[in-house]
Structures are given as structure tokens and as C-alpha cells.
Amino acid sequence: MFAIQSEIAKTIADQLQAKLSPREENAIRRSPTSDISAFDLYTRAKNILLTSSSGGKADTLQAVDLLNQAVARDPSFFDAYCQLAFAHDALYFFGYDHTSARLALAEAALQAASRLRPDAGETHLARGQNLYWAYGDYDGALAEVEVARQTLPNDARTFDLMGLIQRRQGHWEESTRNLERAVELNPHDIDTLLLGVAGNYSLLRRYAEANQWSARALVFEPNNAFTKVWLAYMDFASKADTRPLHQTIDSIRAKNPAAAGPEIAHFWIICALAERDAAAARDALIAFGEEPINFAPNNFRFNRPFAEGVIARMTKDDGKARSAFTTARAEQEKIVQAQPNFGPALCALGLIDAGLGRKEEALREGRRAVELLPVEKDSMNGAVMVEYLAVIAAWVGDKDLACEQLASVIRRPSSLSYGRLKLLPFWDPLRGDPRFEKLVEESKQPFALK
Structure with a gap:
């Protein structure tokens, strides 16, 4: 299955006449895991984390459980460790488990990812997320994101994370610009559309612009209940x-x-x-x-x-x-x-x-x-x-x-x-x-x- 995915990605790049760096070619060829069951557990967890706009405690704990199972089956599953660190950080940041024990679990997942691929952009991105959510170290987090951008130059996640950190710093113009750039790179990211760009405009009480960005989310998911409620909340x-x-x-x-x-x-x-x-x-x-x-x-x-x-x-x-x-x-x-x-x-x-x-x-x-x-x-x-x-x-x-x-x-x-x-x-x-x-x-x- 992973070989087919890699072949499809390489074919698309060739058809677009995109010049891939050696690092990008390696990323396409590299399979995330050799264990199909571990990959299924990882995919289920990732979908939970991606679709939970409110960052709910029960959903996040379920994702942690699935990811722990995934890395137990394949201790070399790098992507699963990155997602596991993210989930632990979320439980801490959103106040569900704001304890040193939860921080230690996040750190353990990060250390595992770093041992496997210390120079990967995703490793630096995960560390940046951790410095932001777990420690409020915005400058350190932005420095990690900047390192990640060297190997992930057009990855929407880097611009998204920069924008989220910058608004915590009160740098609203830079934040909004980076969040809008993230949406340009990944137009289907409903969370960044709503809670990122539209969220910024609502916090600035610029509701007409918030509504314009929110309406774009309905184009992709016209039956999305959260988007509909968010738009109504603007009124x-x-x-x-x-x-x-x-x-x-x-x-x-x-x-x-x-x-x-x-x-x-x-x-x-x-x-x-x-x-x-x-x-x-x-x-x-x-x-x-x-x-x-x-x-x-x-x-x-x-x-x-x-x-x-x-x-x-x-x-x-x-x-x-x-x-x-x-x-x-x-x-x-x-x-x-x-x-x-x-x-x-x-x-x-x-x-x-x-x-x-x-x-x-x-x-x-x-x-x-x-x-x-x-x-x-x-x-x-x-x-x-x-x-x-x-x-x-x-x-x-x-x-x-x-x-x-x-x-x-x-x-x-x-x-x-x-x-x-x-x-x-x-x-x-x-x-x-x-x-x-x-x-x-x-x-x-x-x-x-x-």
C-alpha cells in the first residue's frame, strides 16, 4: 500500500514538473511503518485530532490510547510519536491535565521522535508545538518552526503554528498574514479557516471579514454543524x-x-x-x-x-x-x-x-x-x-x-x-x-x- 502511495506522489510531482529535493524524494519513498495495523491505529487517532475542533478531553484521550497502541506495535513509528506528543501537549494546554506528569509523557514522545529522525522538519515542528503549548516559550517555539521551514518550505503547518504563536504575543498583523498563508497552502483546513483566520478577525471585532472567511469553510463542508453555529455566533x-x-x-x-x-x-x-x-x-x-x-x-x-x-x-x-x-x-x-x-x-x-x-x-x-x-x-x-x-x-x-x-x-x-x-x-x-x-x-x- 505504501509503495503505491509513494508511486502516486512521484507521478504527480513529475506531471507538475516539480523539482524535488533529495530530502523530498526520500520523504516520498519512505514508508511510515511496515505494520498495517499500527498505521490503522495511527490514522484513526490522527482523524480524531484533526476533526475535534473543541479539543475535547475524551476524544484526545482516545487518540492517545490509539497512538500508544501504534508505537507499541512499531517502536520506530516516527509520525505516531509526533502525533502522540501533540495529543499530550493538547491535554496540558487546554487544561484537561495541566500536570507535570502529562508534560513528562509529551517529552517522552518527543524524545522518541528525535531519536528516530533528529533533523526532520516534523521533529522541529513537534518541538515548536511543545514549547508553545507546554511552556509558553514563544521565541523558542518560533525558532523551532523556522528550522522546520528549511525542510518544509511550503508546509501549511509551519505558517499555521507561526500565526497561532504570534497572536499569543499580540502580533495580530503578522499572525493574520501567516494564518491566511496557511489557508492558501491548505484551503480545506477548516480549523485554520475558522479558529485561525476568522477567529483572528472576530477577536479584532472585524465581523464582516470573519464572516467572509467562515463562509469559505461552508463551501468545502456545507453541512458542517460547527461552521454553521460559528457563523450564527458572529451575529x-x-x-x-x-x-x-x-x-x-x-x-x-x-x-x-x-x-x-x-x-x-x-x-x-x-x-x-x-x-x-x-x-x-x-x-x-x-x-x-x-x-x-x-x-x-x-x-x-x-x-x-x-x-x-x-x-x-x-x-x-x-x-x-x-x-x-x-x-x-x-x-x-x-x-x-x-x-x-x-x-x-x-x-x-x-x-x-x-x-x-x-x-x-x-x-x-x-x-x-x-x-x-x-x-x-x-x-x-x-x-x-x-x-x-x-x-x-x-x-x-x-x-x-x-x-x-x-x-x-x-x-x-x-x-x-x-x-x-x-x-x-x-x-x-x-x-x-x-x-x-x-x-x-x-x-x-x-x-x-x-
């Missing part, structure tokens, strides 16, 4: 209009209920909260399954009792809210004890304490979370951290601090939008305050790339 974000999002989610649930899983639930719960529909919000929680709760579109994860507390708080059921937040606190405290320097986990504890009226603890935890992951370190998650500090301040009655923090987020690219400020119950304690209402109006304005 919510830019116009505070829940109707397109509500209708799109209803349509997906009616026509393809299996598609209304965690990827869609992220947006469903936001829509339900914006419409003050407690029943729909609880239905969205069910759709998350065993996955942590994510109030889209950011990577912060919350436990289910916290979300239940938010719903009860919205409906002014103080007793149920306190009970839910108390349960949430017991769960979250364990995570913080295991990961004391993980900003998002501490931020979630601060929100829970704010819901319980523990003002001093909540503000201390929220401020510490911002210190652990400042905007200067991570332009995206750092901004979300400041946003949630503003929520904490609002919930404990410190309107001055809430408006101060909100102003700092509104004046930089972030996922905080007009729709979220206008409609979500998180901000109810600030409604009617002239400073807050002014910030809501300011959130309509787009950013220029600079």
Missing part, C-alpha cells in the same frame, strides 16, 4: 442578536441530533443564558456529556456545578445557587491544590468564591490568576483572565474595579464582544452604571490591524 457577538444562533442550534438538533455535542454546547449555553432560558441552559449542560463546561469561544473550562450555579443565580434561586457553588468549590479546590500555578484553575475558584459571597478570597484569587497569566504573556487567555476578574469584582460589588478591568479588555483584541456584554447575566450587577453602559457601546467598535 450574536456583533449585534447582540440571538435569533440566528438559536435557530441554527434548533435546526442541528432536529436534523442531526448526534452533531449537537460538546462542540455545539459551547455556543448553546451562551445562547440560552443570553435569552435567560434556564431550561435550555440545562439542556446544553446535558449536551456537554462528560466534558468540562466552556462558555465559548475561549479555552477556559469550568465544572458542571459552577455552570448550574450560574443558571440558578440567573433565575435568582439563591439557595440552589449557593448549593451548586459550594459543590463546585470542593471540586475546584482539589484542582487548584494539584495545579497551584495554573491561572485558569485559580480564576475559576475566584468566580466560585464570588458566587458564594467570599469577597476577599475571590478578589485575591482573581488578581493572582491575572498575575500568573498576564496579557503580556498570553494576549488571548490573559485577556480572558482580566475579563473574569471583572466578573468577580462585579459579583462581589466592587463596581470600580469591575469597570476598570473591563475597560482594559475592551480596548484590546479579545473574545469579549458587544453581544456578551449586552446580554449575558454575568454582567447584570453592572447594568445601569453609566461607565458600564459606555463600555458596552465601545465594544461595538472594530480594531485595525497594527
Whole structure:
């Protein structure tokens, strides 16, 4: 089978009159593994990682299991080790397992890949991904990508990774340019189209451009549920209009209920909260399954009792809210004890304490979370951290601090939008305050790339 693939690739290159370097010719001739079963396990894992837009915990753990089986069958399976490192890094980066043990597993996979092919572009690309996701070492990651580009000059993955790193640095123009280049090289990459290029434009509140890029994804996959919901979410974000999002989610649930899983639930719960529909919000929680709760579109994860507390708080059921937040606190405290320097986990504890009226603890935890992951370190998650500090301040009655923090987020690219400020119950304690209402109006304005 692999010989046939190599022959096809060589024939295509000849027909295109493409001049291949010796390294490229070797790459075409090299079979990834001699074990067909190992290759099947690898392919299944790779498809899971490629098609999971939300980076779900269960899917990623399944991919890890498949890849471990693949390398057990063939310990020289280089590509499988690269994918295994990626999967471990994803579990760490997205907060599912932000522990030193997970980092060690990623490092072991990287070391195995490096022993097999130390000079391969894919090895440097995997190391770059690891430095970015596991350590936040953006300069080191970019240096590895630059080395990878020497042997992978027209590989979309190098431009994609550069763009993702650069937006963490707050270099939005360079990031957008590299992500657009990645799409030029691989037009069918839905994740880069939506979460990369369109994602950048949405964070810049340039929704017309975000919609143009998002619409391109529908050309390739017209029935892609995530793409449809993403496009509808742009109307919510830019116009505070829940109707397109509500209708799109209803349509997906009616026509393809299996598609209304965690990827869609992220947006469903936001829509339900914006419409003050407690029943729909609880239905969205069910759709998350065993996955942590994510109030889209950011990577912060919350436990289910916290979300239940938010719903009860919205409906002014103080007793149920306190009970839910108390349960949430017991769960979250364990995570913080295991990961004391993980900003998002501490931020979630601060929100829970704010819901319980523990003002001093909540503000201390929220401020510490911002210190652990400042905007200067991570332009995206750092901004979300400041946003949630503003929520904490609002919930404990410190309107001055809430408006101060909100102003700092509104004046930089972030996922905080007009729709979220206008409609979500998180901000109810600030409604009617002239400073807050002014910030809501300011959130309509787009950013220029600079």
C-alpha cells in the first residue's frame, strides 16, 4: 500500500514538473511503518485530532490510547510519536491535565521522535508545538518552526503554528498574514479557516471579514454543524442578536441530533443564558456529556456545578445557587491544590468564591490568576483572565474595579464582544452604571490591524 502511495506522489510531482529535493524524494519513498495495523491505529487517532475542533478531553484521550497502541506495535513509528506528543501537549494546554506528569509523557514522545529522525522538519515542528503549548516559550517555539521551514518550505503547518504563536504575543498583523498563508497552502483546513483566520478577525471585532472567511469553510463542508453555529455566533457577538444562533442550534438538533455535542454546547449555553432560558441552559449542560463546561469561544473550562450555579443565580434561586457553588468549590479546590500555578484553575475558584459571597478570597484569587497569566504573556487567555476578574469584582460589588478591568479588555483584541456584554447575566450587577453602559457601546467598535 505504501509503495503505491509513494508511486502516486512521484507521478504527480513529475506531471507538475516539480523539482524535488533529495530530502523530498526520500520523504516520498519512505514508508511510515511496515505494520498495517499500527498505521490503522495511527490514522484513526490522527482523524480524531484533526476533526475535534473543541479539543475535547475524551476524544484526545482516545487518540492517545490509539497512538500508544501504534508505537507499541512499531517502536520506530516516527509520525505516531509526533502525533502522540501533540495529543499530550493538547491535554496540558487546554487544561484537561495541566500536570507535570502529562508534560513528562509529551517529552517522552518527543524524545522518541528525535531519536528516530533528529533533523526532520516534523521533529522541529513537534518541538515548536511543545514549547508553545507546554511552556509558553514563544521565541523558542518560533525558532523551532523556522528550522522546520528549511525542510518544509511550503508546509501549511509551519505558517499555521507561526500565526497561532504570534497572536499569543499580540502580533495580530503578522499572525493574520501567516494564518491566511496557511489557508492558501491548505484551503480545506477548516480549523485554520475558522479558529485561525476568522477567529483572528472576530477577536479584532472585524465581523464582516470573519464572516467572509467562515463562509469559505461552508463551501468545502456545507453541512458542517460547527461552521454553521460559528457563523450564527458572529451575529450574536456583533449585534447582540440571538435569533440566528438559536435557530441554527434548533435546526442541528432536529436534523442531526448526534452533531449537537460538546462542540455545539459551547455556543448553546451562551445562547440560552443570553435569552435567560434556564431550561435550555440545562439542556446544553446535558449536551456537554462528560466534558468540562466552556462558555465559548475561549479555552477556559469550568465544572458542571459552577455552570448550574450560574443558571440558578440567573433565575435568582439563591439557595440552589449557593448549593451548586459550594459543590463546585470542593471540586475546584482539589484542582487548584494539584495545579497551584495554573491561572485558569485559580480564576475559576475566584468566580466560585464570588458566587458564594467570599469577597476577599475571590478578589485575591482573581488578581493572582491575572498575575500568573498576564496579557503580556498570553494576549488571548490573559485577556480572558482580566475579563473574569471583572466578573468577580462585579459579583462581589466592587463596581470600580469591575469597570476598570473591563475597560482594559475592551480596548484590546479579545473574545469579549458587544453581544456578551449586552446580554449575558454575568454582567447584570453592572447594568445601569453609566461607565458600564459606555463600555458596552465601545465594544461595538472594530480594531485595525497594527
